Amino acid sequence: DIQMTQSPSSVSASVGDRVTITCRASQGISSWLAWYQQKPGKAPKLLIYAASSLQSGVPSRFSGSGSGTDFTLTISSLQPEDFATYYCQQANSRGLTFGGGTKVEIK
Amino acid sequence: QVQLQESGPGLVKPSETLSLTCTVSGGSVSSGSYYWSWIRQPPGKGLEWIGYIYYSGSTNYNPSLKSRVTISVDTSKNQFSLKLSSVTAADTAVYYCARGLTTVTTTPGYWGQGTLVTVSS
Numbered sequence: 001d002i003q004m005t006q007s008p009s010s011v012s013a014s015v016g017d018r019v020t021i022t023c024r025a026s027q028g029i030s031s032w033l034a035w036y037q038q039k040p041g042k043a044p045k046l047l048i049y050a051a052s053s054l055q056s057g058v059p060s061r062f063s064g065s066g067s068g069t070d071f072t073l074t075i076s077s078l079q080p081e082d083f084a085t086y087y088c089q090q091a092n093s094r095g096l097t098f099g100g101g102t103k104v105e106i107k
Numbered sequence: 108q109v110q111l112q113e114s115g116p117g118l119v120k121p122s123e124t125l126s127l128t129c130t131v132s133g134g135s136v137s138s139g140s141y142y143w144s145w146i147r148q149p150p151g152k153g154l155e156w157i158g159y160i161y162y163s164g165s166t167n168y169n170p171s172l173k174s175r176v177t178i179s180v181d182t183s184k185n186q187f188s189l190k191l192s193s194v195t196a197a198d199t200a201v202y203y204c205a206r207g208l209t210t211v212t213t214t215p216g217y218w219g220q221g222t223l224v225t226v227s228s
Binding site for chain 2: 094
């Protein structure tokens, strides 16, 4: 099974900061990587798919990059509504695996 | 826009079978070549993929749950369902149903709101 490791597990940041979250796959997954945002009591919301494609309606301050085993989600200028938990997720023929999550907190 | 809604008992006894249904509106479970998934999240923890069913009826399950999971489709009701047998307290979680973003990906792009299932006697 492919394991997904996110880092950091939490980050404290201020409004306007640039925030970067990384996700590492235990084996190569090409570009089959997605990023989700989840707020308390809500379902996850898809932000990025295919490693770098922005889902419709998602602000352009969110971007994704990477391929193979190493991936990055970047929030270019953190907004108040961006404080949430973020998950990466891989998809291959054997199924889906989520990372452990990164909580973005107010500094 | 497709919408999904989970339903089922909120409390299940240990050793019994958890049964949930996802009702789909704004789309058909039997056409469009989509993947329909179940995902769960224990309280305060991360997301765990349970399995998915393709519109054709083929399935793929998380190896750690495979022996206890069945996902099926009811085209007459435009629903798909999850059955998880021999549940324990470790199966207490919010259960989400979801649909693949497009016809060529299993990546869940559309999610239900989730339903909490507690396993307790």
